[in-house]
Amino acid sequence: MAIYSALLVACFLFITGSMLGWVTEVLFRRFFTAKKWINPGFLTGPYLPLYGFGIVGLFLISFLPIYTGYPWLDAVLIILIMGASMTLIEYLAGLIFIKGMKIKLWDYSDRRGNIQGIICPLFSFFWLLIGAFYYFVIRLYVIDAVVWFVENIEFSFIVGLFLGIFLVDVGHSLNLTAKIRKFAKENKIVVSFEKLKESVHDKIEQREHKKASFVFPFKSSRSLTDELRSYTETNLGGGDKDGKKNKNKPAKI
Numbered sequence: 001m002a003i004y005s006a007l008l009v010a011c012f013l014f015i016t017g018s019m020l021g022w023v024t025e026v027l028f029r030r031f032f033t034a035k036k037w038i039n040p041g042f043l044t045g046p047y048l049p050l051y052g053f054g055i056v057g058l059f060l061i062s063f064l065p066i067y068t069g070y071p072w073l074d075a076v077l078i079i080l081i082m083g084a085s086m087t088l089i090e091y092l093a094g095l096i097f098i099k100g101m102k103i104k105l106w107d108y109s110d111r112r113g114n115i116q117g118i119i120c121p122l123f124s125f126f127w128l129l130i131g132a133f134y135y136f137v138i139r140l141y142v143i144d145a146v147v148w149f150v151e152n153i154e155f156s157f158i159v160g161l162f163l164g165i166f167l168v169d170v171g172h173s174l175n176l177t178a179k180i181r182k183f184a185k186e187n188k189i190v191v192s193f194e195k196l197k198e199s200v201h202d203k204i205e206q207r208e209h210k211k212a213s214f215v216f217p218f219k220s221s222r223s224l225t226d227e228l229r230s231y232t233e234t235n236l237g238g239g240d241k242d243g244k245k246n247k248n249k250p251a252k253i
Contacts, residue, residue: 005150011159012149013059013142014052021051034198039217042097042105042177042193045169050093057085058134059142075135082131087124094118101177102184104192176218183228191228199231 025040025048041048061082066074095118097103109117134142149155184191197217204212204220213219220227 005153008153008156008159009146009149010056011163012146013056014049015047015159015162016052016145017055018047018049018052021048021054022046024051029194034194036198036201037214038194038197038201039214040194042103043166043169043173044215045165047166050089053089054086054130055134055142057089058082058131059146061085062135062139079128079131079135082134083124083128086127086131087119090123090127091115091119098190101181102190103177103180104190106194107192176224179224180228183225187232189232195235196228196231199234200227203227203230 022040023046026037029038029040030036041050043049061078064078064081066077068074068077094105095116097105098116098118104117107117108114108120108123111120111122114120180191180193180196200218200220201212204210208221218224218227222230
């Protein structure tokens with residue numbers, strides 16, 4: 001029973017973190033990067049698993065038995081572990097998609113000190129800030145939410161409903177990414193998922209004179225392969241497998 005409750009709590013936190021992260025990314029893209037409303041991530045629904053796993057990790061790390069005798073030092077060490085853990089989660093998630101799917105879900109290649117374009121010092125610093133925000137501002141609220149959930153376990157059916165929808169979405173999205181992976185392998189490139197979304201979004205509005213779908217960003221009158229070809233032709237810039245300039249090879253996209 002204890003294991004079952006722990007799994008339900010983990011799922012509850014995963015749902016909460018995934019949805020809050022999605023809202024954050026939508027607003028970040030709208031006002032700071034793409035400057036348009038783009039559905040972030042490789043899933044269709046309003047959730048980003050990276051943030052879901054992140055908040056589960058932050059929740060667990062906040063209970064680490066670190067006692068140096070100095071409360072301020074305990075907090076600093078926990079926050080450092082949080083920042084390092086979030087950076088590691090980000091790196092592993094990015095690496096899995098690049099190596100396994102030939103897809104870049106995000107790209108920090110233009111950031112100083114980046115590693116494979118997956119992580120960089122600037123965003124690792126942001127993870128530290130998020131860890132500090134969690135620890136000092138919302139940690140107790142999260143604990144209260146978990147206590148409420150455990151005491152009202154009948155609401156676990158919502159968790160089950162979410163997970164059902166989530167798994168269907170994962171299946172649909174993996175089918176989509178498999179097509180992108182096939183194209184990427186044939187053309188020996190790595191596809192930038194967010195830039196591809198932006199490209200399809202812009203071309204739909206230019207070609208069909210209508211607003212592109214926010215929920216289904218790849219819904220187009222053309223096939224996905226045609227959109228990929230068009231995107232590749234538009235974004236050839238010259239680059240080798242490490243993203244370095246090379247006149248004889250197309251850039252990663």
